[in-house]
Amino acid sequence: MRRMTARPANAHQARLLRLLRDGGPNSRAQLGDQVDLSRSKLAVEVDRLLETELVVADGLAASRGGRRSHNIRLNPHLRFLGVDIGATSVDVAVTNAELEILGHINQPMDVREGPVAVFEQVLSMATKLKASGLAEGFDGAGIGVPGPVRFPEGVPVAPPIMPGWDGFPVREALSQDLGCPVMVDNDVNLMAMGEQHAGVARTVHDFLVVKIGTGIGCGIVVGGEVYRGTTGSAGDIGHIQAVPDGRPCACGNRGCLEAHFSGAALAWDATEAAQQQLSAELAGRLEANGTLSAVDVAAAAAAGDATSLDLIREGGNRTGQVIAGLVSFFNPGLVVIGGGVTGLGHTLLAAIRTQVYRGSLPLATGNLPIVLGELGPTAGVIGGARLISDHLFSPA
Amino acid sequence: MRRMTARPANAHQARLLRLLRDGGPNSRAQLGDQVDLSRSKLAVEVDRLLETELVVADGLAASRGGRRSHNIRLNPHLRFLGVDIGATSVDVAVTNAELEILGHINQPMDVREGPVAVFEQVLSMATKLKASGLAEGFDGAGIGVPGPVRFPEGVPVAPPIMPGWDGFPVREALSQDLGCPVMVDNDVNLMAMGEQHAGVARTVHDFLVVKIGTGIGCGIVVGGEVYRGTTGSAGDIGHIQAVPDGRPCACGNRGCLEAHFSGAALAWDATEAAQQQLSAELAGRLEANGTLSAVDVAAAAAAGDATSLDLIREGGNRTGQVIAGLVSFFNPGLVVIGGGVTGLGHTLLAAIRTQVYRGSLPLATGNLPIVLGELGPTAGVIGGARLISDHLFSPA
């Protein structure tokens, strides 16, 4: 099938496309209620969108007491690709234009193998999705990488955990390979956009998303827009000092939050505890697998292992202290906790909440929900689809 | 004189007014170069502005090689009032429409006396400025108060250091008394706007302003706009924990930044040191005045007093650590240090810089200037004038 390359010609068309994306199929009359345009103007713009084939007619709507209205919807053949490159695995998903996931693959992988190897894998995963009949091609792709990105160019800059990616023209390269427009962003920002589009942050304009995975990062949304900072490194909270003169960190400092609590730190602590026979549960798992990860700690904690619960609580306290500072500073309307360690669930959340509610002033915490992300591993890929659709559904 | 009450009728007019405000008198042709409107359209809008008397003709411009252009400028009779209410003093200033200060008064005062007493004083200061012939009336006023403000309504909310102001309708009341439009904001946000308009932050879009006065606060500017947070308490960094299990703070916690370093804390520390005879310099000053303030510490430090220098350095270190965290999180393009203690100058700045450059990642600090504010005590009042002019110079 020929891919759609059309773009909305003006702000009205962009507005309509986004309404259809976020609200699904809709009647012309209902659209009219939402956009404050005269019926004539609306009809003209809708007709033009129909001509571009970005939207298609979709039968008749139910009557609202009079003549039935004609439904329209985004072209059901449109396909977006969401790619979430983590430190140790990749998620790739296909969505339709309404950003609903049609197919989703997750595979282990090590970013440190470098961009060429990783993109080979991403492309083969995309091909697999195509082969299963979910898509004949892609109209756009949004990619998340675990490090800072110079956003306009779509190029990673000085990423600590992925040397070899520095300056690699991700956007350019993938756009060539996939044959469609591509946007690149930090993985945490993608997660924030995902939760904003389809998760817990749908109604909030200013919020933070704290992602605790292999590292720790934070997505910042201001007035509904992702804030990326001057050099694209905003939200890099993993290296805020959480413990004075604490553990040495890979960054050269001591006491960084990430050195004390993150997927990696948790695994290290658990291994330590197992080897010192502090926890039979963890020791058994280490014996069985040869190695421990955050998932093991989560499982042990669920089984009631005291050592694991302590590790989680302590980590939650440290994280909560840092978040308390951010809440004082940023005064968000919502804080979302997500990432690989959400399996730690309520123990973690309780520890964080305690610290934040204690450490920030009532005015900032008074009406501040602190919740787990709703979308789990799909937040990133949905965010990717959202990123590229925001780009494509804006005036050319 | 009859006050101007007109407002720009559309975005073009607002744009032109702001250009005249920021760039001073300008010829019609030069304006045309900046606004991307057709000559005819520009002429129409300028004529309408002339009709409203918001702008006036101002003779002929120098020739650029052909016919000389007519200059226009903002009405020179326009007057804005900037009011900066601090914890222990008030600044009131009159500006023209180009936000140049025509007169400035500073008086000691205690906010805790409550809004009624304070506004009585503010009004008498404003009257004094009028009496000196600088203004016949005011076209707008911008007020800064040392605490969180619900911005749209212009009402302080739960301000810790100014009980009695909670919920007081500052905007409403002053608008009545002054007979002109009024906008109210946090004093730190005003300072940020001042430095943005006429100080060090003129060319930066994302920056932080840290004000160290009686307390400590931070102004946040995102994309050129002040960010106020969900409940108006964004930037309230005085109660971020800087020292684990540190000094008790008025807020009920321990180790708040403000408890360890601020005008008040510094005065307390200095008095302590003087009484314990750790510093002859400070003891002498205590003897002479009966009390010590941050100004005394600054003077003693300038005279080479080791104890005072240590106090400043230690405070700078604590503040720097907190700012380092904010820099990692926010990735600003500039950090401005200001407020009453800027007299501490380079000792303070050096300590802060050391901590930030050490405690944040290179990508965030690489090209990050950390500088003292340029405007000193006028930043707040200029910010106030800027606040109200932004409001008045926007489409009605």
Add this chain to the structure above:
DNA sequence: CTACTTTTTCCACTCACAGGACAAAGAGCG
């Protein structure tokens, strides 16, 4: 005084858009 520039005004033309009139399509009711 002449040739060339720049600024300003004037005017005709295009385009976006609103809103009314009217036709089409359906619901509800007797």
Add this chain to the structure above:
DNA sequence: CGCTCTTTGTCCTGTGAGTGGAAAAAGTAG
């Protein structure tokens, strides 16, 4: 089934914003 009322979609005209060319006005440089 016919009648009335409601909603939806189309057509058409009026209005106001805005553009761009032509020409007048006001200079400069020789």
